[in-house]
Amino acid sequence: MKLLTLCILSVSSILNMAFAATLHIAVITATAFENPNRGKSFAGIQMRPERSVQRAVELALFESATSFSAFGIEAQLEVIDLDKDRPLIEQIEQIHPEALVLVDTPKSEFIELARLFHELNRITINVRHPDVSLRDQLCLPTLYHTIPSDRMYFDALSQFLIYRGWRKVLIVHGPTESDKQRTDILKQSLEKFGANISEIREFTLSHHPDDRDKNKPEFLTGGASYDVVAVIDSAFDFGRYMQYSTRRARPVVGDVGLMPRGWHRTLERYGAPQLNERFQTFDPDRPLSAREALSDAEFAAWSAVKLIANTLNAIDADAAVIQPRQILSHPEAQVDLYKGTRGSIRTWNHQLRQPILLTSGDAVIAVAPMPKFLHPKHYVDTLGLDEPESSCRLN
Amino acid sequence: MTIHYPIRQTAQLLTLLSMLMIGSSSHAFEALITNERSGTVIHVDAQGQTTEVVPICQRPRGMVRGTASNEVLIACSDDHKVVIYDRIKRQVVREITPVPGAMNLTIDPMTDRLLVTNEGAAKASVFRLSTLELIAELPTGLEPDGIAITENGSQIFVASENSGLVHVFDGVTYESRGTISTNLRPRRIALRNDTLWVSTEMGSRVEIFDINTLAKINEILFAPKGFRPEQMTPVDILFNEAADEAYIALGSANHVAVVDLNTLAINKYILVGRRAWGLGLSPDRSTLIVLNGLSDDFTLIDLATKRPRLTKRAGLIPHSVEVFE
Numbered sequence: 001m002k003l004l005t006l007c008i009l010s011v012s013s014i015l016n017m018a019f020a021a022t023l024h025i026a027v028i029t030a031t032a033f034e035n036p037n038r039g040k041s042f043a044g045i046q047m048r049p050e051r052s053v054q055r056a057v058e059l060a061l062f063e064s065a066t067s068f069s070a071f072g073i074e075a076q077l078e079v080i081d082l083d084k085d086r087p088l089i090e091q092i093e094q095i096h097p098e099a100l101v102l103v104d105t106p107k108s109e110f111i112e113l114a115r116l117f118h119e120l121n122r123i124t125i126n127v128r129h130p131d132v133s134l135r136d137q138l139c140l141p142t143l144y145h146t147i148p149s150d151r152m153y154f155d156a157l158s159q160f161l162i163y164r165g166w167r168k169v170l171i172v173h174g175p176t177e178s179d180k181q182r183t184d185i186l187k188q189s190l191e192k193f194g195a196n197i198s199e200i201r202e203f204t205l206s207h208h209p210d211d212r213d214k215n216k217p218e219f220l221t222g223g224a225s226y227d228v229v230a231v232i233d234s235a236f237d238f239g240r241y242m243q244y245s246t247r248r249a250r251p252v253v254g255d256v257g258l259m260p261r262g263w264h265r266t267l268e269r270y271g272a273p274q275l276n277e278r279f280q281t282f283d284p285d286r287p288l289s290a291r292e293a294l295s296d297a298e299f300a301a302w303s304a305v306k307l308i309a310n311t312l313n314a315i316d317a318d319a320a321v322i323q324p325r326q327i328l329s330h331p332e333a334q335v336d337l338y339k340g341t342r343g344s345i346r347t348w349n350h351q352l353r354q355p356i357l358l359t360s361g362d363a364v365i366a367v368a369p370m371p372k373f374l375h376p377k378h379y380v381d382t383l384g385l386d387e388p389e390s391s392c393r394l395n
Numbered sequence: 396m397t398i399h400y401p402i403r404q405t406a407q408l409l410t411l412l413s414m415l416m417i418g419s420s421s422h423a424f425e426a427l428i429t430n431e432r433s434g435t436v437i438h439v440d441a442q443g444q445t446t447e448v449v450p451i452c453q454r455p456r457g458m459v460r461g462t463a464s465n466e467v468l469i470a471c472s473d474d475h476k477v478v479i480y481d482r483i484k485r486q487v488v489r490e491i492t493p494v495p496g497a498m499n500l501t502i503d504p505m506t507d508r509l510l511v512t513n514e515g516a517a518k519a520s521v522f523r524l525s526t527l528e529l530i531a532e533l534p535t536g537l538e539p540d541g542i543a544i545t546e547n548g549s550q551i552f553v554a555s556e557n558s559g560l561v562h563v564f565d566g567v568t569y570e571s572r573g574t575i576s577t578n579l580r581p582r583r584i585a586l587r588n589d590t591l592w593v594s595t596e597m598g599s600r601v602e603i604f605d606i607n608t609l610a611k612i613n614e615i616l617f618a619p620k621g622f623r624p625e626q627m628t629p630v631d632i633l634f635n636e637a638a639d640e641a642y643i644a645l646g647s648a649n650h651v652a653v654v655d656l657n658t659l660a661i662n663k664y665i666l667v668g669r670r671a672w673g674l675g676l677s678p679d680r681s682t683l684i685v686l687n688g689l690s691d692d693f694t695l696i697d698l699a700t701k702r703p704r705l706t707k708r709a710g711l712i713p714h715s716v717e718v719f720e
Contacts, residue, residue, distance in 0.1 A: 066536040066558040070574060268432075269689075271556060271580075274538050277515060310559065310579055336557075336579045336597040340647060341625050379623040 020072035023322040024099035025061075025305060027054050028092070030082040030109050047236045049292065053104045053127055053301035054079055055283070056294055060305035062282045071312050073322060082109065089116055100308060100324040102127050102301050111138065118142045123325045127300035132185055135349045136385060139392035144328055144350040146307070147300035150182055152384035153260035154189035156356035156368035157253060159382070161228060162193050163370040166251070170226035171200045172242065178234040186232060186254070193373075198226045203238045217245035230254040257360070260368070262300065264359045265293030269367075270340040303343060303352060307335035340367060341380055347395035348387045353380045424677040426684050426718045427482060428693065429455040429469055430710025436469065436480060441682065443695055443707040449485055452478060457499035457512075458715040462524065467717050470497035470511060477511055482719065491527045494520060499540055499583075506548040506566075512539035519553045521569070531569045535562045541583040543591070550606060552591060554581035561593055563609060575609050577602055585632040587641075587656075592632050594643065599627035601643055603659075615643070619650040619664035630672035637680055638698065644671040644685060651685055653701060663701050667694040675716035686713040 029052045039050035061068075061075050068075060082091055082105065092113065095101060101117060101124045103110050110129055117124040118140045126134060126145040135149055161169065169190055173183040183200065190197055204214040213219035215238070221229055229246050231254040233239030239256045251257060265276055279298075280288040294302060308324055314332040327333055328345060335343040339355045346353055358366040368383060375381040385392075425446075426439040431454050438447035452471035459468050465483045477497050479489040496515035502508065502524060509522040512535075519539055521531040533551065536558025543552045544566060551564040554577070561575040561584060575591075578598025585592045590612065591604045603613040617627040628646030634656070635642065641654040647670055653663040668687025671694075675684040683696040686709065693713055694706045 063537060063557055066555070066560065067576075070558075070560065070576060271538060274515065274557075278537070313559075313576060313578070334579060334597070340628070342579055342597040342599075344625075375623070377623070379626050 021074070021320055021322050023068070023073055023075045023308065023324075024078070024096040025057060025075060026078045026080060026095045026099045026101045027052070027057055027301070028080050028082065028101060028103050028105060028113065029054070030105035032084040033082065033106050033109050035106070041235070041237050041240070047240075049295065051295070051298065052079075053102060053298050055286075056279070056298035056302040057102065057305055059279055059282055060302045060309070063278070064306065064309035067309055067312060073312070088112060092116060093120075095122070096321075097122060098321045098323050098325075099123075100125065100304065102304060104128050104297065104301070107131065110134075114138065114140055114143050123328065125301075125304045127304060128297040130296075131181070132385070133181075135351055136391045139349065139394065141350075141394050142325075144304070144345065144352070145300075146304045146352040147296055148262050148354065148356060149351060149384050150185045151189060152351075152354075152356055154182075154186045155192070155383045156260045156358060156370075157186075157230070157258070158189040158193040158195055159368050159370040159373050160258070160358050160366055161190075161195055161253070163366075163372070166227035167194070168196050168198045168225060168227045169230050170198050170221060170224050170228070171230045171232065172203060172220050172239075173200070173232035174203050174235060174238060175205070176234060179232050182234060183232045186230060190230075199224050203233070205238075217242050218247050221245075221250075222247040226250060228253055231256050258365060259359050261357045261359045262296035262354070263294050263298075264357050264364050265291065266359070266362055267339070267357060267364045270338050272338045275338045300352075303335055303337060303354075306337075307333060307343065307345075307352070310335045346381075346384075346387075348390045349385065349392040350394060351384060353378065353384070355380055356383055422677070422679045422681060424679070424682065424718050424720060425482070426675055426677075426716055427458065427467055427480075428673075428684075428686065428709055428716045429458050429714045431456055431472075431712035431714040433710030433712070435710045437710055438482070438485075439684075439693070439707075441677070441695075443693075443705045445707070445709075447485060448710070449480075451480065451487065452476065456714045457497070458717055459500050459502055460717050461502065462504050464719070468500055468502065468509065470494070470500050472497055472514065477509070489527065491522060499542055501542050501544060503544045503548050505546070508544070508548070510542050510544060510551065512542050512553060514538055514540070517555075519551075521551075533562070533564050533569060536560050541581065541593075543584045543586050545586060545606065552584050552586075552606075554584050554593060556580045556582065556596075559595075559598075561591070561604075573609060575604055575611075582630045583632055585634065587634055592641070594629040594632055596628045596630060596646060599624055599629070601629055601632060613659060615652075615654060615659055615661070617643075617645055617648065617650075617652055617661065617664075619645065619648055619652070619666075622648040622650070628670075631674040633674040633676055633683075635676060635680055635698070642674055642676075642683055644674050646670050646672055647689075649687075651683070651696065665696055665701060665703060667696070667703060668692050668706055673713060673715050675718045677718050678720050684716050684718060686716055688712055688714070 039048045130150045173179045229252045231239040233255045243252045311327045311333045337343045343354045356368045373382045436449045453473035457470040476492040478487045481488045496513045498512045498514040500511045507524045509524045519533040536555030538556035541554040549566045553562045563572040578595035580597035582594045582596045593602045601615040626648045631644045633642045639656045643652045650664040667685045668690040670689035672688045673686030685694045695704045697704045
């Protein structure tokens, strides 16, 4: 077990107040439990960087130093990398009871940890898993989600398709259980916003001659009428070969092509270039290249810490220990997300509401909600399970 | 052949009518608009016609009138400099370099100073206006944007977007005189008598502070029809003392709010383009110019009727506007 304690002190020393309160933050990783091929496609080709969210948390603390200093708050960050050979409960018990715990582990360990923390009455943040089931079924009062749900991603994509008038959608999905579950979510989103699903087809790696129409993009997309092809490929494997290979000359969206994202390195508006540059350079000992940006999980971890920092005005920060549970459940809890609309917590399922970016490799094409998709209460609540649709009712 | 006549006559009549209407509601002016993405300054006349497009620099943003009546100072963010542009010669006449991440600026002619916020560098820079030499640097929180100096030059205020703070500095010694905690993402600051108005873009409000006690004394919230509270993302604040009015551009709420300076009540919301942020007032106070940062256009509002007169294309991402006779 690796244990690291970090004190974040004022970077600018603009204000010199004695620390009155401590904010405890814990990041839990599980290197030993990770799939060794995480982020990799066939033949070991690395498709996305898979860093721990620790760097993003450190960035959030770096940014918050001035306001923490103004409020007399000292932040303590603890990083715990889980040991495979010891019981989980033993490894998490020593975390401070009022810590904000960010869990960055594979899904099965995440669910186990979320339940354990719930039994201990500790606040946990899901920064990594977009699965709707974690919001709608697991639905724990101690659990919050700062990464968007798949439903939010697909609602954003569906709004974009309707906005562009690309209503006829051919869905091509991969063979994994995750692909099938996410295809169901995509279907619900498309139907909600009035798209027509022309067909749903499954990709296979089988080399049986009879299966050729299921593993060649030209055949997978032939014999159907569609405005756009939506690809669901959680492993980022076959989907990469769909663009420019469809039978009809049509755009590709979903896990390839136009992709819904929580964050992107090319967002030009809303102060985003500042945040991207800071993420690369804030730690002079470990600079990142100018092409690197926060992943959605990293952005979610950053958001969680920034939500605490951005809500200090609304709470009594005089206590000796800052209580994240008090902040997360506060009606004025808010966070500046650098996406044009502030973030806040949905009371019914503890999801961080936020705009979703529709991105190509090198540009942010649109920021959802798209124009004309209106919600009676909250601007971004057309994205994700709205209160009446949610099985989870924590409010 | 004959069918052309009625059309031509109608067209002439319409032109005549529109000239009469424009003539009755506004006088001539020349507006300069910086276009962040196009890297240009455009000259616009009272009819909304773009009369000149001048390439200036990479990412021109904040702009302020200089001491000479034909000059403006423009912050060139990606070129890390401030340029002085002559609107008669239509060219840059002087440059101040380096000014890292120059974002917004203000001048204080009385004390011969130029103040610039350095967005990426968490500071503001003070220059001697006549010699363009750097005389002080003021440390701020991350992403400093709006900057203001009191008329007597005794106090300087700088908004840090990321920190949610307005930093207060002594205008003579440049020592820190503390901070004002604001709502999320303070953008622009405007001084009026002994008060400081701060637009908090993500906090969806304008907060008003006493510049002597630094205490918050009031705030203005917005509710134009058809928009949700979090869509209120106010940026520019402009005072029109003659009319006892303040105008506030509401960003993603696509409106400008007209605020009564005596009661702070909102008298009217005027629908404009997308992400309204930059504001300018014609010298005769008849026309308000609103820059729409997301729809790449500007709207001229007739202040007598409080109605939008016309909307025309700007360059890409119009940012700031200054208006001349």
